Amino acid sequence: ETGVTQSPTHLIKTRGQQVTLRCSSQSGHNTVSWYQQALGQGPQFIFQYYREEENGRGNFPPRFSGLQFPNYSSELNVNALELDDSALYLCASSSDGGYNEQFFGPGTRLTVL
Amino acid sequence: GESVGLHLPTLSVQEGDNSIINCAYSNSASDYFIWYKQESGKGPQFIIDIRSNMDKRQGQRVTVLLNKTVKHLSLQIAATQPGDSAVYFCAEKGGGKLIFGQGTELSVKP
Numbered sequence: 403e404t405g406v407t408q409s410p411t412h413l414i415k416t417r418g419q420q421v422t423l424r425c426s427s428q429s430g431h432n433t434v435s436w437y438q439q440a441l442g443q444g445p446q447f448i449f450q451y452y453r454e455e456e457n458g459r460g461n462f463p464p465r466f467s468g469l470q471f472p473n474y475s476s477e478l479n480v481n482a483l484e485l486d487d488s489a490l491y492l493c494a495s496s497s498d499g500g501y502n503e504q505f506f507g508p509g510t511r512l513t514v515l
Numbered sequence: 516g517e518s519v520g521l522h523l524p525t526l527s528v529q530e531g532d533n534s535i536i537n538c539a540y541s542n543s544a545s546d547y548f549i550w551y552k553q554e555s556g557k558g559p560q561f562i563i564d565i566r567s568n569m570d571k572r573q574g575q576r577v578t579v580l581l582n583k584t585v586k587h588l589s590l591q592i593a594a595t596q597p598g599d600s601a602v603y604f605c606a607e608k609g610g611g612k613l614i615f616g617q618g619t620e621l622s623v624k625p
Contacts, residue, residue, distance in 0.1 A: 404558070404560075433611075435611075435612060437613070437615075442617075442618075443617055443618070444606075444615030444616050444617050444618050445559065445604075445613070445615045446615070447612045447613065447614065450612060452611075457611065458611060458612055460612070492558050492559070494558075494613075499611045500611030500612060501611050503561055504561075505561075506558030506560070507558050508556065508557055508558050509557075509558050
């Protein structure tokens, strides 16, 4: 186990709704990266938070937003859900802006109907 | 743009045989590569990494080879075991983020 936890495990939403996913980083880590993994694909980088600030963003629209708290846990928020948002959402915990090894949580499976 | 891709989506091997999983990358400036293993219902797990100043790196039962000339890397698993059944991804690390390929599903037959 990596010590990285995510909640909830599974989630079902309908189009247009909003969702918040949570990630608790490994002790001592100050960086959380979020990835979206569609079925049968590799994870795609959404964004990264380092010391409570966004530290890089992938090719995702603004309706994907995030937050990092003083304890370095993080949230991923997705507004106006679309069917294509159905995926496994992974967070990865690391130190020093992601330049050290990234440890992945088990993911949250989001289904949009 | 940047991309990391795999040659084969599935690979089936007999238990005890060696497995070779291949990966191609497009960014010639890439200098750090990682292989991950992802089992069903779990997040990717680090297996082994290699920097661009190396051609080969060995771990326990795994070896990664890097050919910068043709922008190709491979993961070799010796004496493949049923517990090795999973999806394997190569990833390029750039600017603190990981760029993953599509993945190869390894199936080990007893």
